[in-house]
Amino acid sequence: MRRDVFQAIADPTRREIINLIAFQSLNLNAIAENFEMSRPAISQHIKILTECGLVSIKKEGRERFCEVKFQKLKEVSQWIEQYSSFWNNKLDALEIYLSANKTKVEPKK
Known part of the structure; x- marks a missing residue:
C-alpha cells in the first residue's frame, strides 16, 4: 500500500514518535517505552512512518x-x-473593516 505523509501524521501516536526522535535517534525499545502499547504496535507505526519517508532506520x-x-x-x-x-x-x-467602522459602533453614553 502506498502511504503519504498526511496519512502518517494523522495518527497521534505517530506524531508523538516523530516528536520523540526529532532531536535524537532512538532504538525501537526506547521509543516503545514511551507508550502504553505493545512493541509490535509501535513497530507497525514506525513501519508506516518509514513507508512514507518520514523516518529512516539505521x-x-x-x-x-x-x-x-x-x-x-x-x-x-x-x-x-x-x-x-x-x-x-x-x-x-476584518481588522481593517473593524478599524474603519469603530467610530460607527461606539456605545452611547
Whole structure:
C-alpha cells in the first residue's frame, strides 16, 4: 500500500514518535517505552512512518535506530502555508473593516 505523509501524521501516536526522535535517534525499545502499547504496535507505526519517508532506520550492530527525515515534512508545511496565507488575509481584512467602522459602533453614553 502506498502511504503519504498526511496519512502518517494523522495518527497521534505517530506524531508523538516523530516528536520523540526529532532531536535524537532512538532504538525501537526506547521509543516503545514511551507508550502504553505493545512493541509490535509501535513497530507497525514506525513501519508506516518509514513507508512514507518520514523516518529512516539505521542498523548499528543488533540495534535499529530511528531518525526523522524532516524534508518530507516540507510537503505538509507547504500545504498548511496556503491556508495560513488565506486566513491571514481574511483576518487582516476584518481588522481593517473593524478599524474603519469603530467610530460607527461606539456605545452611547
